[in-house]
Amino acid sequence: MTSTIHADVDVDVPIDVAYDQWTQFESFPDFLSGVESVTQLDDTRLHWVVSVGGVEREFDAIITEQRPDEVIAWRSTEGELHSGRVVFTPKSPESTHIEVEMAWEPQGFVEKVGAALNIDEAQVGSDLRDFKHMIEERGVETGAWRGDVRDGRSSSVRPGDIDPDRPSML
Secondary structure, three states: OOEEEEEEEEEOOOHHHHHHHHOOHHHHHHOOOOEEEEEEOOOOEEEEEEEEOOEEEEEEEEEEEEEOOOEEEEEEOOOOOEEEEEEEEEEEOOEEEEEEEEEEOOOHHHHHHHHHOOHHHHHHHHHHHHHHHHHHHHOOOOOOOOOEEEOOEEEOOOOOOOOOOOOOOO
């Protein structure tokens, strides 16, 4: 049984601030309650440690798609199914709509009951509100990665590089 989760939130920061903070995967435990740690192995690979219903799980994931200020998508590379997509949409120059869709495979009685009762979806909604509080209170991102990932392959944009898809601020 696959559980699919949908949640969204509006944050009162510009799209680049919201997106840039989301690219700081290792900070996910600051606002994602079920995430114990995320280790970024390279531009496209992540190692996750999560705790769901008191059960700790580990998995590796690959970023399958990443476009600055638009989208970040991932999927697990082995073992249990875990995939997701976060879409960033500007509402105004100072406000961003964030939409999350995730799919995962609940294991065991507690996880299956939680998914059936939509507790997992409620938790993701709560986590998004925690992200909103954190980023609005801070007002700035703690870092940024502005590279592109398509089909799991990175085309990094490093400081000083010119991104032809992004208008110049000069």
